[in-house]
Amino acid sequence: MSGSIPLCEYERLIKETDRFEEDVITPILLGLYGEVGSIMSASKKYHREKQAYIGYKEAVEEEFGDALWYFTALCRRVSLNISEVFDEATIRSLSKLISANDQEHAPISQLIFAENAESLDASLLELGYIAAQLLKVDVNSDDGRKTLVAFARVYVQALQTTKLSFAKVIKGNVKKTFGRFSKPVIENLPDFDVFFPEEEQLPRYFEIYISERKSGQSYMRWNGVFIGSPLTDNIKNPDGYRFHDVFHFAYAAILHWSPTFRALIKHKRKSDPFYDEAQDSGRAIVVEEGLTAWIYSYSKGLNYFDGHDGVSFDVLKTIQKFIQGYEVEECPLKLWEDAILQGYSVFRKVKDNNGGIVIGDREKRTLKYRAIGEENEG
Incomplete structure (x- = not known):
C-alpha cells in the first residue's frame, strides 16, 4: 500500500484478523480502553525520559493502530462502518481543506484538521475520558x-497533536495484524539464500543426530560428521539447555534463517561480503543466541510450551525488536510462532529421550523428530 488508504479499505482488510465472536462486545471495549491507556503510558514515558525514550514515536504509532483496530471491531458489531463515523465526527468539530488530488480517478480530496488543536496532554486525557464513557454507555443506543x-x-485530534501520520498508523497496523494472525502462504514467504550457491545455503532438507554421553554432554552429527562443540546445560540446576540447538534448526527449517546453524556447518554466504559481514557473522549470531536464551527462560514457566497452541503477542513483539536490521525481520510474526511451537515440540522429545534425530524440511517449513533406531518419522 502506498500513499493514502481509504478507511473502508482498512476496515475490509482487517476484518479477517478479528478472531472474536461477532456478538462479543465487552472484550472489544476492554481492548480499546487498554490500548488508549497504552497510548497515554507511552506519552508519559516520552515526557519523563525525553530523548532517552528512543522508541516513543514507533510505540505510539503502534498503540494508535491497535486502538483503531478495536474501534473498528466495535463499530462493526453495532453495524456502523468507520468511514461514516469519522465523517460524522469531522462535519462540525474539525476544519476541512479541499485539495487537488494526484489520483486520476479522484481529482479532489479533503484534508481534515483541528484549527485550534489542544495540547498533547489535554487531547490524550480527553481520549481516555471518552474511552471510559464507552464502557458505561450502551453502544447500540x-x-x-x-x-x-x-x-x-x-x-x-490526538493524532494531530502527537504529530503522527494516520496513513502510517493504518499501514503499520495492517502489517502487524496480518503478520500475527494470518496463516502465511508458503509461496509468498522470503527465502534468504535461494540465489546463493548450494554450499552457501542452509540445507533444504537435513537430519541432525543428537546423542548424550555418560559425561552428560550432548553431541550432534550431520551427514556423518560431528558439528559444533559438546554441550552441557551450564547452569546449577540442569534444565535441558544442552539441546537448545534444536531451536536453531527450527529457525533454519521454518524461517530459512539461522546464522548459528550456518556457522556450525560452515555455510556462510562468503561470496557476498555484505551478507557475510552483516547477516551471517558475529553480531547476528549473538542476536540469535540471545533471543533463543531469552525465549527459553520464558518457556520454562510454561512447561516449554507443552499444550500451548500459541505464543504471547508480547513475546512476539519483543522478538520483532530483537531482530530489527536483520533479514529475518521480513518473516511475519505468525511464522515465528510456528517456528517456536514446532521447535519446542521437537525439543521436548529430544529432552525426554536424551537425544534423537531432528528432521528439518525447508520446502515444507517443518521440523520433526524421530527416535534413533526408528525408520519412520515420529
Missing part, C-alpha cells in the same frame, strides 16, 4: 453512537 462519534473526533 443513540447515546452510544454519539459517544463513538466523539471518540473518532478526539482520536483525530
Whole structure:
C-alpha cells in the first residue's frame, strides 16, 4: 500500500484478523480502553525520559493502530462502518481543506484538521475520558453512537497533536495484524539464500543426530560428521539447555534463517561480503543466541510450551525488536510462532529421550523428530 488508504479499505482488510465472536462486545471495549491507556503510558514515558525514550514515536504509532483496530471491531458489531463515523465526527468539530488530488480517478480530496488543536496532554486525557464513557454507555443506543462519534473526533485530534501520520498508523497496523494472525502462504514467504550457491545455503532438507554421553554432554552429527562443540546445560540446576540447538534448526527449517546453524556447518554466504559481514557473522549470531536464551527462560514457566497452541503477542513483539536490521525481520510474526511451537515440540522429545534425530524440511517449513533406531518419522 502506498500513499493514502481509504478507511473502508482498512476496515475490509482487517476484518479477517478479528478472531472474536461477532456478538462479543465487552472484550472489544476492554481492548480499546487498554490500548488508549497504552497510548497515554507511552506519552508519559516520552515526557519523563525525553530523548532517552528512543522508541516513543514507533510505540505510539503502534498503540494508535491497535486502538483503531478495536474501534473498528466495535463499530462493526453495532453495524456502523468507520468511514461514516469519522465523517460524522469531522462535519462540525474539525476544519476541512479541499485539495487537488494526484489520483486520476479522484481529482479532489479533503484534508481534515483541528484549527485550534489542544495540547498533547489535554487531547490524550480527553481520549481516555471518552474511552471510559464507552464502557458505561450502551453502544447500540443513540447515546452510544454519539459517544463513538466523539471518540473518532478526539482520536483525530490526538493524532494531530502527537504529530503522527494516520496513513502510517493504518499501514503499520495492517502489517502487524496480518503478520500475527494470518496463516502465511508458503509461496509468498522470503527465502534468504535461494540465489546463493548450494554450499552457501542452509540445507533444504537435513537430519541432525543428537546423542548424550555418560559425561552428560550432548553431541550432534550431520551427514556423518560431528558439528559444533559438546554441550552441557551450564547452569546449577540442569534444565535441558544442552539441546537448545534444536531451536536453531527450527529457525533454519521454518524461517530459512539461522546464522548459528550456518556457522556450525560452515555455510556462510562468503561470496557476498555484505551478507557475510552483516547477516551471517558475529553480531547476528549473538542476536540469535540471545533471543533463543531469552525465549527459553520464558518457556520454562510454561512447561516449554507443552499444550500451548500459541505464543504471547508480547513475546512476539519483543522478538520483532530483537531482530530489527536483520533479514529475518521480513518473516511475519505468525511464522515465528510456528517456528517456536514446532521447535519446542521437537525439543521436548529430544529432552525426554536424551537425544534423537531432528528432521528439518525447508520446502515444507517443518521440523520433526524421530527416535534413533526408528525408520519412520515420529
